[in-house]
Amino acid sequence: MVKQQDKDTEAKILRAAEHEFLSKGFVGARTTSIAETAGVTHAMFHYYFRTKEKLFDRIISEKIALLKNAVIESVGDMNDSLSEVIRNVINNHLEFIAANPDLPRFLVGEIFSNPGRSATFLDSLHRIAPTFIAELQDKIDCEAAKGLCRRVDAKMLMLDIVSLNVFAYMAAPAVNVALCDCMADAESFLEMRKAENYDTIMRKLKP
């Protein structure tokens, strides 16, 4: 068999698995459905990835890498002014979520349903978050000393930003029902939330 064919089958299973796991979680996902969606026999699933758990780990690792890159990039240049850093974080974070709308709910769901299976994700978070929070706190304290903003807690500020960005996407069906299809036009909703959340956070910081 040509190498191309090989890559194809493996890639097709990976793509099908990504969709199946993200939309249904580990227990809800069926390896038979994955094989069917990929258009290969079920035996191929086990030939390429041995077990359901191994393929799940692979998918979750890919998603963590994606998230990690997004987080690191989202910060941009820490030498920028506080308002620029916040604008970057909010814009990049929101764009990442809009491009991966199933990811937050998936991660949260898996963490709760099986802490062991998502240990890798929590480890990554544990390595990255505290450093970033500390840098952000320095920046806030520095601008506060010059009277440019209030001295707020960086941890709570980050929690506010992430909450404001993520929740609407995590609860999209309910939000759309409660707020008259306000997310129907994805593009304009995204732009609106960028402006809205930046505004909310900057008002919170205003002296």
Added chain:
Amino acid sequence: MVKQQDKDTEAKILRAAEHEFLSKGFVGARTTSIAETAGVTHAMFHYYFRTKEKLFDRIISEKIALLKNAVIESVGDMNDSLSEVIRNVINNHLEFIAANPDLPRFLVGEIFSNPGRSATFLDSLHRIAPTFIAELQDKIDCEAAKGLCRRVDAKMLMLDIVSLNVFAYMAAPAVNVALCDCMADAESFLEMRKAENYDTIMRKLKP
């Protein structure tokens, strides 16, 4: 058999099912585990509730009723000032979430994994939300006309409030890891978020 025994078995299965469904969702929940946790034979599960789906519907209906009451009560008196209404909504909503920390994630997870199964919930939301949003918008417009606050969009304001209140509880394990166990003391975290979120929202409304 005495009626007491009857109620006991039924109630024990209900309590066990509530915990199983809320923590693992519909597909993750096992009727055998529910019977085991309840301390009854598995046949009793089917004797009292016939099918897994019927029991699930019953649990979800109970939870919706609970949520509906909480929402209606949370508003308090619509004749209060805007700031009082907002304080009531935030405090009551946060207390409800803290008392039912698994509920938001459960509802969001079930809505995405099976829209049909959560139609009841979305129907309720559809009946309640628009009315409340409209009343809130009136109140905002009224105070804005007197120059007491900015004329903000009630829909976005509600989305902000719910996001700020709910997200930390939905993502508790990740939030705790990222923000150094800030939720470890549940009581003080709750009080802190009440003050913090009220402050965030009121600054957003300030002219």
Added chain:
DNA sequence: ATTATCTATAGATCTATAGATAATGC
């Protein structure tokens, strides 16, 4: 006579593997 409970098992999935077969690279 009715209601509650138990044991045993049918029937449906789902994950995983065994073993045969076909296609490629050397």
Added chain:
DNA sequence: ATTATCTATAGATCTATAGATAATGC
């Protein structure tokens, strides 16, 4: 000789039911 693919099926769960048995109310 190795890699990829298929068919068939084992083995493990899980939901649900059948049918017998015991306890209550009338």
